[in-house]
Amino acid sequence: MTNYQGSCHCGAVTFSIATEITDLYRCDCSLCHMKNAVMTTVHEDRFTLLGGEDRLSEYNWNTGVARHFFCSTCGIYPFHKKRTSPDHYGINVNCLAGFDASSLPVRAAEGKTMTVKSAGARDAWSGPRET
Structure with missing residues (x-):
């Protein structure tokens, strides 16, 4: 298990994760498309917020399940609680x-059809898009 240290740009928000990063993805929902982040997923037991809880701003939209966190000082998006998990x-x-994010391929994650809560919207995520 590898321990990674993470932070926002200004260093006000710091965190660590304990994981082997084997999957990178870029989601195509409207929010992720605009922020263009390359992501990996970790269970909450492997995530530790080390500092800056008071600097985090939270953004919720649509169903309000996903919790997107940003540094209120520098605006960087370091992590979110997932809607699908x-x-x-x-x-x-x-x-x-x-x-080094260039060390692994980045897959396309399908999120576009989950961005709008409307009549007939599916209840569950269908999984990653095949590339």
């Missing part, structure tokens, strides 16, 4: 010290 965090790997 509420006991997991999506981690912006570009915020991890010493992690």
Whole structure:
């Protein structure tokens, strides 16, 4: 198990994750598309917020299940609690010290059809898009 240290740009928000990063993805929902983050997923038991809880701003939209966190000082998005797996965090790997995001392929994650809660919207995520 590898321990990674992460932070926002200004260093006000710091966290660590304990995991082997084997999967990177970029979601195509409207929010993720605009922030263009490269993500990995970790169980909440492997995530520790080390500092800056008072600096975190939270953004919720649509169903309000996903909890997107941003540093209120520098605006960087380091992580979110996932809508599809509420006991997991999506981690912006570009915020991890010493992690080379070019070391793994980045898959496309389908989120576009989950961005709008409307009549007939599916109840569950269908899984990653095949590339």
